[in-house]
Amino acid sequence: MDKMFSSFFRAMKSEIHRKRFQNLGYLPRWIIFLIDVLIVLVANVATYVTVAGLTTHKEDHLLLKYAFIVFINAAFFLFYRTYSGIIRHSTFIDAVRLLVSTTTSFITLLIINFSWRMITGKGYYLSTMLFISYVLSFLSLVLFRIMVKRFFEKYLNAADDNRKLINTVIYGADANAISVANALRSEVPRRFMLKGFIDQFNQNKTSKRLLNLPIVNRNKKIHVILRALKADALIITEKALTKEETIAIVEECLDYNFKVFTVPLVTDWEDFQQISKKVKTFQIEDLLERKPIRLHMNNISAQLRGKTVMITGGAGSIGSEITRQVIDFKPERVIIVDQAETPLHNLTLEIDAKPEKVNYQAVLADIRNRETLQAVFERYRPQVVYHAAAYKHVPLMEENPCEAVFTNIIGTKNLADLALEYNVERFVMVSTDKAVNPSNVMGASKRIAEKYVQSLQNYHRMHHGEMGTKFITTRFGNVLGSNGSIVPLFTKQIQEGGPITITHPEIIRYFMTIPEACQLVLEAGTMGNGGEIYLFDMGEPVKIIDLAKKMIRLAGYTPDKEIKIKIIGLRPGEKLYEELLNDTSKTLPTHNDQIMIAEDVCDDYEEINRAILDLQCNAKLITNEEIVARMKKLVPEFKSMNSVFQMLDN
Numbered sequence: 001m002d003k004m005f006s007s008f009f010r011a012m013k014s015e016i017h018r019k020r021f022q023n024l025g026y027l028p029r030w031i032i033f034l035i036d037v038l039i040v041l042v043a044n045v046a047t048y049v050t051v052a053g054l055t056t057h058k059e060d061h062l063l064l065k066y067a068f069i070v071f072i073n074a075a076f077f078l079f080y081r082t083y084s085g086i087i088r089h090s091t092f093i094d095a096v097r098l099l100v101s102t103t104t105s106f107i108t109l110l111i112i113n114f115s116w117r118m119i120t121g122k123g124y125y126l127s128t129m130l131f132i133s134y135v136l137s138f139l140s141l142v143l144f145r146i147m148v149k150r151f152f153e154k155y156l157n158a159a160d161d162n163r164k165l166i167n168t169v170i171y172g173a174d175a176n177a178i179s180v181a182n183a184l185r186s187e188v189p190r191r192f193m194l195k196g197f198i199d200q201f202n203q204n205k206t207s208k209r210l211l212n213l214p215i216v217n218r219n220k221k222i223h224v225i226l227r228a229l230k231a232d233a234l235i236i237t238e239k240a241l242t243k244e245e246t247i248a249i250v251e252e253c254l255d256y257n258f259k260v261f262t263v264p265l266v267t268d269w270e271d272f273q274q275i276s277k278k279v280k281t282f283q284i285e286d287l288l289e290r291k292p293i294r295l296h297m298n299n300i301s302a303q304l305r306g307k308t309v310m311i312t313g314g315a316g317s318i319g320s321e322i323t324r325q326v327i328d329f330k331p332e333r334v335i336i337v338d339q340a341e342t343p344l345h346n347l348t349l350e351i352d353a354k355p356e357k358v359n360y361q362a363v364l365a366d367i368r369n370r371e372t373l374q375a376v377f378e379r380y381r382p383q384v385v386y387h388a389a390a391y392k393h394v395p396l397m398e399e400n401p402c403e404a405v406f407t408n409i410i411g412t413k414n415l416a417d418l419a420l421e422y423n424v425e426r427f428v429m430v431s432t433d434k435a436v437n438p439s440n441v442m443g444a445s446k447r448i449a450e451k452y453v454q455s456l457q458n459y460h461r462m463h464h465g466e467m468g469t470k471f472i473t474t475r476f477g478n479v480l481g482s483n484g485s486i487v488p489l490f491t492k493q494i495q496e497g498g499p500i501t502i503t504h505p506e507i508i509r510y511f512m513t514i515p516e517a518c519q520l521v522l523e524a525g526t527m528g529n530g531g532e533i534y535l536f537d538m539g540e541p542v543k544i545i546d547l548a549k550k551m552i553r554l555a556g557y558t559p560d561k562e563i564k565i566k567i568i569g570l571r572p573g574e575k576l577y578e579e580l581l582n583d584t585s586k587t588l589p590t591h592n593d594q595i596m597i598a599e600d601v602c603d604d605y606e607e608i609n610r611a612i613l614d615l616q617c618n619a620k621l622i623t624n625e626e627i628v629a630r631m632k633k634l635v636p637e638f639k640s641m642n643s644v645f646q647m648l649d650n
Contacts, residue, residue: 033074033083034393038390039067039144040073043136051129065125072108076101082141098141106134126626134149149186165193166259169231170575171249172238173199173215173221180237180263180279181211192279195229198222198236222249223256232261235279255552284551285485296592299526303426304329310382311336312367312415313389315343317428318479321518322386323347327358335380337367338389356490367411368417377422385419386432386521390446395571397442401627402619408445409452412614414470417452422458424469428525429453431533433477433510434440439641444631450475450533451603452612459535459605470530474521475487475598477536490548494555498550499564508541524595531602535592570641608634 008383044066082094089527103300109241113125136623168184170177177197197210200218226234234253236246253260260282280543309326313319319562320343324335336342340365348362363379390408390546391397397404412429419427431450436442452471459469469609478486493500517536524534549559557563611634620625632638 005557020365027196029083033077034139035144036077036083037070037074039140040137041070043140046071046136047129047133050132061300069105069109069125069130072106073102073137076105076108082102088383091492094145095142102134102138105137106130124559138321143595156577166231166233167195168235168261168546169196169198169216169226169229169234170194170410171234171236173197174238176239176263177237177435178211180235181213184210184235184279191205192233192235193590195231198234211594222252223258226253226256230373231258232554234260235261235263237263249440254550255557257553259556265548279460281556282554284547284554291603295326296526297522300522302328303407303526304331304522306330306332307383307425308333308335308380310334310376310380310385312338312385312387313430314338314362315340315347315438316388318518319386319388320347321514322388323351324523325515325518325522326386327351327354327360329386332359333380334358335363335382336360337365337374337376339364348600353592368406370414373418375416381422383425383428385415385424386430386525388429390430392432392440392442394434394440397445398440401631402444402626403443404441404445405615405619405627405631408442409448414447416456419471420456420469426525427453427469427471428521429471429473430521431473431475433475435475438635438638441628441631441640442630444635444638446454447635447638448608448612448631450600451608453531454600455603455605455608457603460533466529468477470528472525472530473533475535476512476517476520476526476534479512479514479517486544487551488545490551494552494557494563497563499566500552500568502544502548503568505545505567507544510541511545511547512536520595523592527592528597533598533600534590534599535596537596569613 022176031587042405048066061223080097101536109125109130110127113127113130116122125562132292167316170181172180181194181197183525184190184194194211194213196214196216198216198218212549214229214230218225222234226232234249239250250260260277262278262282304326309331311319311323311326311334315338319338323334336344336347344362348360351358351360363376365376367373380403389411391404416423416429429449431446432443434448435450438444438447445625453471453473457469460468488512490500520536523538527534545565552563552565555563559565610632615630628640632640
């Protein structure tokens with residue numbers, strides 16, 4: 001018992017001491033300035049003692065002379081802001097700033113001394129004395145910072161001994177790697193204990209060391225090197241690695257239960273606090289084997305700059321990212337339409353925090369209400385519309401097909417009709433791969449919306465030529481991190497200790513990140529003459545169970561040991577794999593090899609419009625089965641995976 005209490009009090013004492021000294025490096029700048037002035041004063045006293053002991057030279061006006069030297073140094077401290085750095089995080093830049101300041105002071109004093117000699121015939125100072133004062137001042141100022149930095153490193157490291165640090169190796173041995181290493185060593189509280197560096201590019205560093213740590217050539221497997229250095233994790237700082245090489249390294253580390261960290265883009269490699277904050281674990285998005293998105297920025301800019309742009313569902317995961325990207329192209333005004341009050345408010349706070357003022361209007365409105373939408377169109381006269389508002393959760397729409405009809409179908413019809421009425425230049429609809437050979441109500445409702453938009457374009461072209469609104473549909477798969485994505489669900493389940501729930505061990509999906517999807521939406525919106533359905537290159541399909549295992553490993557756990565994976569069975573309306581094309585459809589290429597055009601048969605506008613109006617009038621009066629039966633007539637390829645509706649296929 002005594003031993004337990006003793007250990008407890010030692011830990012408490014260590015923590016108290018650490019907290020007490022932790023903020024000493026954050027002294028007010030005026031105190032740092034006064035300390036530097038005091039150091040120069042002491043250096044000049046030492047200079048006087050040295051010169052007086054070596055020569056018989058008698059100094060006149062002693063106090064005035066040395067006070068003037070201190071004054072000149074203080075003036076250049078202020079000019080170069082040598083006091084602005086945090087002492088315990090002093091870097092090479094701080095030393096250079098001190099060197100420039102003291103050197104400028106020395107040169108200024110030499111010029112003054114030479115001018116005095118020219119006027120009076122006698123020097124005011126001994127040149128030797130000025131040089132000694134200069135050297136002592138610079139060395140003392142730098143030594144002070146080194147001593148403070150070393151003190152904090154040693155003292156706080158002693159406190160860190162009571163915590164479990166992650167033994168880590170840095171992949172890279174260049175200036176970036178050194179900056180990361182220094183940042184992690186000065187981090188408070190510390191997270192990592194550095195064990196060495198891996199360098200695959202310079203074979204001459206076999207037996208050399210960096211920051212007193214070994215540099216290991218990558219002549220063996222990564223996991224072998226990590227095990228030899230007794231490391232638990234790898235931090236990748238090497239920017240010369242390709243995406244494929246990075247993924248291979250991460251996959252190898254995860255297979256052998258090593259954690260992997262990365263450092264995203266850092267603008268100032270001397271700002272250790274910024275660097276340490278950016279050292280984070282790899283995200284699942286980083287492991288998508290996808291080509292980088294290449295955009296024709298000039299085309300997008302020409303379409304959006306100076307225009308009034310409306311985004312429906314603008315507070316959702318896709319709509320909000322479209323909003324962020326549209327803002328960068330300097331439109332005249334952005335109209336953000338959403339029915340969700342809190343997310344819309346949060347987005348406005350984010351936009352207001354931007355350094356550049358954005359002309360935008362947040363509109364709380366439901367796209368199912370045509371009168372409300374008409375008032376918005378009448379007031380703001382949008383020239384480009386991005387339609388991202390939709391219900392997208394498959395199980396909920398299976399239970400509430402009426403809501404899918406009114407939001408996904410009638411809402412889209414309202415917007416498309418008003419876009420045509422108010423001469424919108426381009427109407428870009430965000431659709432889904434679930435609209436292809438749909439197996440659920442949500443996918444079928446989006447397919448009907450696609451059909452209506454496409455047939456409206458064709459009908460208008462037949463009667464009015466190429467003039468008027470260009471309707472464009474974009475179709476892509478699952479988006480990582482969106483409100484409907486499984487990634488946030490898996491993340492939550494991992495944080496809660498599992499299990500991760502998967503509907504089927506063989507289920508596969510296409511994935512892309514939110515920014516990627518929205519970039520391609522903007523790109524596709526500039527293409528074509530209207531009526532096209534654009535498909536995005538979704539990369540290789542991903543097995544959901546493999547995705548889950550990678551996420552578990554990225555979180556530092558072992559699949560089926562610390563975090564279990566539980567198979568719960570397919571949900572109503574869910575199928576094993578999604579498609580981007582109907583069975584009878586073909587694709588045409590575009591100038592962007594990541595965007596294709598689906599060649600779908602265009603329905604008769606009057607027929608589909610009549611069927612949608614019939615649905616609108618009766619959806620609240622008829623049963624769910626009757627709603628689905630009418631949807632199946634509009635989308636013959638709709639084969640329900642919901643046992644409740646499967647009998648309607650016959």
